[in-house]
Amino acid sequence: AQSVTQLGSHVSVSEGALVLLRCNYSSSVPPYLFWYVQYPNQGLQLLLKYTSAATLVKGINGFEAEFKKSETSFHLTKPSAHMSDAAEYFCAVSHISGYALNFGKGTSLLVTP
Amino acid sequence: NAGVMQNPRHLVRRRGQEARLRCSPMKGHSHVYWYRQLPEEGLKFMVYLQKENIIDESGMPKERFSAEFPKEGPSILRIQQVVRGDSAAYFCASSPAGVRDNEQFFGPGTRLTVL
Numbered sequence: 233a234q235s236v237t238q239l240g241s242h243v244s245v246s247e248g249a250l251v252l253l254r255c256n257y258s259s260s261v262p263p264y265l266f267w268y269v270q271y272p273n274q275g276l277q278l279l280l281k282y283t284s285a286a287t288l289v290k291g292i293n294g295f296e297a298e299f300k301k302s303e304t305s306f307h308l309t310k311p312s313a314h315m316s317d318a319a320e321y322f323c324a325v326s327h328i329s330g331y332a333l334n335f336g337k338g339t340s341l342l343v344t345p
Numbered sequence: 346n347a348g349v350m351q352n353p354r355h356l357v358r359r360r361g362q363e364a365r366l367r368c369s370p371m372k373g374h375s376h377v378y379w380y381r382q383l384p385e386e387g388l389k390f391m392v393y394l395q396k397e398n399i400i401d402e403s404g405m406p407k408e409r410f411s412a413e414f415p416k417e418g419p420s421i422l423r424i425q426q427v428v429r430g431d432s433a434a435y436f437c438a439s440s441p442a443g444v445r446d447n448e449q450f451f452g453p454g455t456r457l458t459v460l
Contacts, residue, residue: 241385266448275349275436276388276451322387331440332378332401333449335387 234259234325238336246344251295251310253339255323258304265306266324266333267297276322282306293317318343347372349439349452350419357458364424364431366455370439377420378449379412382434394420395442427459 239254257263264283268276280291287299297308306323320340324333350369358364370377375396380388391404394414402412409427414420424431434456438449 268451273456275351275453278448278450281448324388331376331393332390332404333380333388333438334390335380337385337387 234263234330235334236265236323236325236336238321238323238339240339241337242340242342244342244344245313247315248312251308251313251317251341253308253321253323253341255297255306255308255336256304257306257323257325259325263325265297265299266326267291267295267306267308268322268324268335269293270320270322270338272319279308279321313341313343315343315345317341349374349437349450351435351437351452351455353455354453355456355458357460358427359460360428361426364427364457366422366424366435366437366457368420368422368437368439368452370420370437371450373441374439374450375442376440377414378438378440379420379422380436380438382436382454384433388436391422424457427457429459432457432459 236257266281267279269279270276279295280289282289282299290296295310299306320338322338323336326333352367377394379391382388392412393401397416409425411423434454436454437452440449
Protein backbone atom coordinates (compact mmCIF):
# COMPACT_ATOMS: atom_id res chain seq x y z
CA ALA A 233 0.00 0.00 0.00
CA GLN A 234 1.16 3.48 -0.75
CA SER A 235 2.33 5.66 2.13
CA VAL A 236 4.17 8.88 2.79
CA THR A 237 6.86 9.87 5.25
CA GLN A 238 7.33 13.46 6.28
CA LEU A 239 10.79 14.13 7.64
CA GLY A 240 10.77 16.55 10.53
CA SER A 241 7.69 17.01 12.64
CA HIS A 242 8.67 20.63 13.35
CA VAL A 243 10.46 23.08 11.07
CA SER A 244 11.39 26.60 12.06
CA VAL A 245 12.43 29.29 9.57
CA SER A 246 12.95 33.01 9.72
CA GLU A 247 10.61 35.31 7.91
CA GLY A 248 11.91 35.73 4.37
CA ALA A 249 13.91 32.50 4.41
CA LEU A 250 13.44 29.49 2.20
CA VAL A 251 10.84 26.97 3.28
CA LEU A 252 11.56 23.30 2.58
CA LEU A 253 9.22 20.59 3.86
CA ARG A 254 10.15 17.04 2.97
CA CYS A 255 7.91 14.23 1.81
CA ASN A 256 8.88 10.81 0.53
CA TYR A 257 6.39 8.32 -0.77
CA SER A 258 6.36 4.60 -1.23
CA SER A 259 4.38 3.31 -4.13
CA SER A 260 5.00 0.64 -6.68
CA VAL A 261 3.20 2.62 -9.36
CA PRO A 262 3.01 6.33 -10.08
CA PRO A 263 0.76 7.89 -7.49
CA TYR A 264 -1.18 11.07 -7.11
CA LEU A 265 0.47 13.33 -4.53
CA PHE A 266 -0.94 16.23 -2.58
CA TRP A 267 0.11 18.86 -0.10
CA TYR A 268 -2.51 20.23 2.26
CA VAL A 269 -2.22 23.01 4.85
CA GLN A 270 -4.13 23.11 8.11
CA TYR A 271 -4.42 26.25 10.19
CA PRO A 272 -5.29 25.87 13.87
CA ASN A 273 -8.77 24.50 14.46
CA GLN A 274 -9.56 24.51 10.78
CA GLY A 275 -9.96 21.96 8.03
CA LEU A 276 -7.43 21.08 5.37
CA GLN A 277 -6.88 23.29 2.37
CA LEU A 278 -5.28 21.98 -0.79
CA LEU A 279 -1.99 23.70 -1.64
CA LEU A 280 -1.11 21.74 -4.74
CA LYS A 281 -1.32 18.33 -6.36
CA TYR A 282 0.70 16.14 -8.71
CA THR A 283 -1.26 14.02 -11.14
CA SER A 284 1.40 12.84 -13.62
CA ALA A 285 1.50 15.99 -15.69
CA ALA A 286 4.35 18.46 -15.09
CA THR A 287 6.83 17.33 -12.45
CA LEU A 288 7.13 20.85 -11.04
CA VAL A 289 3.80 21.82 -9.58
CA LYS A 290 2.88 25.33 -8.57
CA GLY A 291 0.29 25.88 -5.90
CA ILE A 292 -1.35 28.64 -3.97
CA ASN A 293 0.37 31.17 -1.71
CA GLY A 294 3.66 30.88 -3.58
CA PHE A 295 4.28 27.23 -2.77
CA GLU A 296 5.55 24.68 -5.25
CA ALA A 297 6.65 21.06 -5.18
CA GLU A 298 8.73 18.89 -7.47
CA PHE A 299 7.96 15.24 -8.15
CA LYS A 300 11.19 13.25 -8.36
CA LYS A 301 10.55 9.65 -9.25
CA SER A 302 14.18 8.62 -8.84
CA GLU A 303 14.12 9.86 -5.24
CA THR A 304 10.46 9.01 -4.57
CA SER A 305 10.12 12.51 -3.20
CA PHE A 306 7.65 15.37 -3.39
CA HIS A 307 9.18 18.12 -1.30
CA LEU A 308 7.32 21.39 -0.75
CA THR A 309 9.16 24.68 -1.10
CA LYS A 310 8.55 28.40 -0.91
CA PRO A 311 11.32 30.91 -1.66
CA SER A 312 10.42 33.37 1.07
CA ALA A 313 8.49 32.53 4.22
CA HIS A 314 5.77 34.78 5.51
CA MET A 315 4.44 34.89 9.04
CA SER A 316 1.06 33.77 7.74
CA ASP A 317 2.63 30.51 6.50
CA ALA A 318 2.83 29.19 10.05
CA ALA A 319 0.60 26.12 10.05
CA GLU A 320 0.58 22.33 9.87
CA TYR A 321 1.44 20.85 6.48
CA PHE A 322 0.41 17.39 5.35
CA CYS A 323 1.65 15.36 2.43
CA ALA A 324 -0.78 12.77 1.08
CA VAL A 325 -0.72 10.05 -1.55
CA SER A 326 -3.31 8.04 -3.37
CA HIS A 327 -3.10 5.41 -6.03
CA ILE A 328 -4.62 6.27 -9.39
CA SER A 329 -7.00 3.37 -9.03
CA GLY A 330 -7.86 4.24 -5.46
CA TYR A 331 -9.58 7.02 -3.63
CA ALA A 332 -8.50 7.06 -0.02
CA LEU A 333 -5.78 9.53 0.77
CA ASN A 334 -2.94 8.31 2.97
CA PHE A 335 -1.53 11.18 4.96
CA GLY A 336 1.83 11.72 6.55
CA LYS A 337 2.01 12.71 10.19
CA GLY A 338 2.42 16.34 9.30
CA THR A 339 5.08 19.01 9.69
CA SER A 340 4.45 22.01 11.87
CA LEU A 341 6.00 25.12 10.32
CA LEU A 342 7.01 27.94 12.62
CA VAL A 343 7.99 31.29 11.13
CA THR A 344 9.99 33.62 13.35
CA PRO A 345 10.40 37.36 12.87
CA ASN B 346 -20.65 27.82 -3.82
CA ALA B 347 -20.56 26.68 -0.22
CA GLY B 348 -17.82 24.32 0.77
CA VAL B 349 -18.11 21.12 2.76
CA MET B 350 -20.16 21.74 5.86
CA GLN B 351 -19.77 19.85 9.10
CA ASN B 352 -21.71 20.17 12.31
CA PRO B 353 -21.36 20.45 15.10
CA ARG B 354 -17.88 21.95 15.11
CA HIS B 355 -17.35 20.89 18.70
CA LEU B 356 -19.06 18.04 20.50
CA VAL B 357 -18.65 16.96 24.09
CA ARG B 358 -19.94 13.60 25.23
CA ARG B 359 -19.61 11.52 28.37
CA ARG B 360 -18.42 7.96 28.19
CA GLY B 361 -21.19 5.65 27.03
CA GLN B 362 -23.16 8.29 25.16
CA GLU B 363 -23.69 8.44 21.42
CA ALA B 364 -22.07 10.93 19.06
CA ARG B 365 -23.56 11.92 15.71
CA LEU B 366 -21.45 13.90 13.30
CA ARG B 367 -22.96 15.42 10.17
CA CYS B 368 -21.42 16.27 6.85
CA SER B 369 -22.97 18.05 3.89
CA PRO B 370 -20.77 17.71 0.79
CA MET B 371 -20.12 20.47 -1.66
CA LYS B 372 -22.89 21.10 -4.15
CA GLY B 373 -22.64 18.64 -6.99
CA HIS B 374 -20.45 16.19 -5.05
CA SER B 375 -21.78 12.68 -4.58
CA HIS B 376 -18.76 11.07 -2.90
CA VAL B 377 -18.08 11.48 0.79
CA TYR B 378 -15.07 10.38 2.83
CA TRP B 379 -14.57 10.41 6.59
CA TYR B 380 -11.16 10.74 8.24
CA ARG B 381 -10.09 10.80 11.87
CA GLN B 382 -7.21 12.85 13.21
CA LEU B 383 -5.79 11.88 16.55
CA PRO B 384 -3.56 14.35 18.43
CA GLU B 385 -0.11 14.69 16.86
CA GLU B 386 -1.13 12.38 14.02
CA GLY B 387 -2.07 12.73 10.40
CA LEU B 388 -5.52 11.96 9.12
CA LYS B 389 -6.55 8.33 8.88
CA PHE B 390 -9.10 7.16 6.35
CA MET B 391 -12.24 5.66 7.85
CA VAL B 392 -14.94 5.21 5.24
CA TYR B 393 -15.92 6.11 1.68
CA LEU B 394 -19.56 6.49 0.74
CA GLN B 395 -21.64 7.35 -2.25
CA LYS B 396 -25.33 8.11 -2.07
CA GLU B 397 -27.02 5.22 -0.27
CA ASN B 398 -23.92 3.02 -0.57
CA ILE B 399 -20.91 2.29 1.58
CA ILE B 400 -18.09 1.69 -0.88
CA ASP B 401 -15.21 1.06 1.52
CA GLU B 402 -15.30 0.98 5.30
CA SER B 403 -11.95 -0.70 5.77
CA GLY B 404 -10.75 2.08 8.06
CA MET B 405 -13.70 1.96 10.42
CA PRO B 406 -13.35 0.33 13.83
CA LYS B 407 -15.28 -2.93 13.82
CA GLU B 408 -17.54 -1.98 16.67
CA ARG B 409 -19.53 1.09 17.69
CA PHE B 410 -18.84 3.06 14.51
CA SER B 411 -21.20 3.35 11.56
CA ALA B 412 -21.72 5.71 8.65
CA GLU B 413 -24.44 6.45 6.18
CA PHE B 414 -25.09 8.78 3.27
CA PRO B 415 -28.82 8.74 2.55
CA LYS B 416 -30.46 9.77 -0.68
CA GLU B 417 -31.56 12.99 0.96
CA GLY B 418 -29.69 14.83 3.67
CA PRO B 419 -26.19 14.84 5.03
CA SER B 420 -23.82 12.00 5.64
CA ILE B 421 -23.79 10.84 9.26
CA LEU B 422 -20.93 9.31 11.21
CA ARG B 423 -22.30 7.67 14.31
CA ILE B 424 -20.28 6.54 17.29
CA GLN B 425 -22.12 4.52 19.91
CA GLN B 426 -21.04 4.17 23.53
CA VAL B 427 -18.15 6.58 23.15
CA VAL B 428 -14.91 6.04 25.04
CA ARG B 429 -12.11 8.47 25.82
CA GLY B 430 -10.04 7.07 22.97
CA ASP B 431 -12.64 8.35 20.52
CA SER B 432 -11.64 11.92 21.32
CA ALA B 433 -10.30 13.27 18.04
CA ALA B 434 -11.05 15.58 15.15
CA TYR B 435 -13.27 14.00 12.53
CA PHE B 436 -13.04 15.39 9.04
CA CYS B 437 -15.36 14.89 6.15
CA ALA B 438 -14.27 15.36 2.56
CA SER B 439 -16.18 15.24 -0.69
CA SER B 440 -15.48 14.89 -4.38
CA PRO B 441 -17.54 14.86 -7.55
CA ALA B 442 -18.20 11.63 -9.39
CA GLY B 443 -15.85 10.63 -12.14
CA VAL B 444 -12.85 12.62 -10.97
CA ARG B 445 -9.63 10.80 -11.72
CA ASP B 446 -7.16 12.77 -9.69
CA ASN B 447 -8.72 11.97 -6.32
CA GLU B 448 -8.75 15.58 -5.15
CA GLN B 449 -10.90 15.81 -2.08
CA PHE B 450 -12.35 18.93 -0.51
CA PHE B 451 -12.33 18.98 3.27
CA GLY B 452 -14.73 20.40 5.79
CA PRO B 453 -13.67 22.25 8.95
CA GLY B 454 -14.01 19.13 11.08
CA THR B 455 -15.86 18.15 14.24
CA ARG B 456 -13.79 18.03 17.36
CA LEU B 457 -15.13 15.35 19.66
CA THR B 458 -14.20 15.37 23.31
CA VAL B 459 -15.19 12.43 25.48
CA LEU B 460 -15.19 13.12 29.19
